[in-house]
Amino acid sequence: MNRRLLIGTVAAAAAAAGAGAAWWRLRLQDRPLPADFWTLRFERPEGGELVLADLRQRPLLVNFWATWCAPCLKELPLLNQFQREHGATGWQVVGLAVDGPTPVREFLAKRPLAFPVGLAGLDGTELARALGNDVGGLPFSVLIDRAGQVRERKLGALVEADLGRWASLG
Template sequence: MKTKLIVASAFVALIAAGAGVFAGHSALNAGGMEVAEAAQPAPQNAVAQLWAAPVTNADGKPQSLSLLKGHPVVVNFWASWCGPCVEEMPSLAQLHREYAKKGIEFVGLGVDSDKNVKAFLQKVPVDYPVYVIGFGGADLARAFGNNAGGLPFTVVIDAKGNVRSTKLGQIQPDELKHTLDTL
């Protein structure tokens, strides 16, 4: 009797997990959650939360995102265990090099542990600042409209602190360039 209950529970859990994976995959393949490039008033509180968010570098030393205030910035929420996050990093690094001369900052926020981020950065060097925000970073991403809680999630903020675009899923370099060219 107990075995049947365990097997039935496991079966229901597998079906629910499969439905969740399918729904997430469908949402990402439908283009993610691209937000119009006009300034978005709703996430202004999210921008304030971003500037105040407690982050550390990969060595665990506290850092301040408020130093980015007043600059256009691309914020990429990622994790070392997220395949699409890792795949898009070379594109983000290339765009960082291309747009640095225009004063556009890039920052990676690891929704991960400092140990995992440090190990990852030792294997895959990234030429823009990468900080650890921990698993609380998912709450901050939700404040920007990422209700699915998926990664990667990218936010573009202009120098005035207005959210210009958000993207759930891997960035498309040409789409991101278009947004950055309007800043």
């Protein structure tokens, strides 16, 4: 009898955890872009500005990263490849560096990227939170479709399967 009770309790806990995870995902998916999102501008490491309004009506993959974040650095080649493969179909990857300007400039001098990078600094953490990164971790990515709707969010490093699935959502 105790064994059945234990199994039933474990099953109920697993079901509750699954329901909670599904609710959490839906809650994040329903969170719209911040009202000022398309008005944001970021200094670019090489000079000039990254103006988000210029990217409206394009499928957009926004990736928050830092030079000191090992998982961030691991996924950058995948993001680079994604931009090269899907840029011609309208896709745009944007990297927002939650880091100081000097380390980002030094990193990009050694490992240039095929997509624009904006220097978000510590303010990038607040923007990431407004986009659904409630824990403030890195890397964090947000997929925005042509209509300006958030379609996906991911905390943690992207993998090829994520990008393959996301390519069809833009």
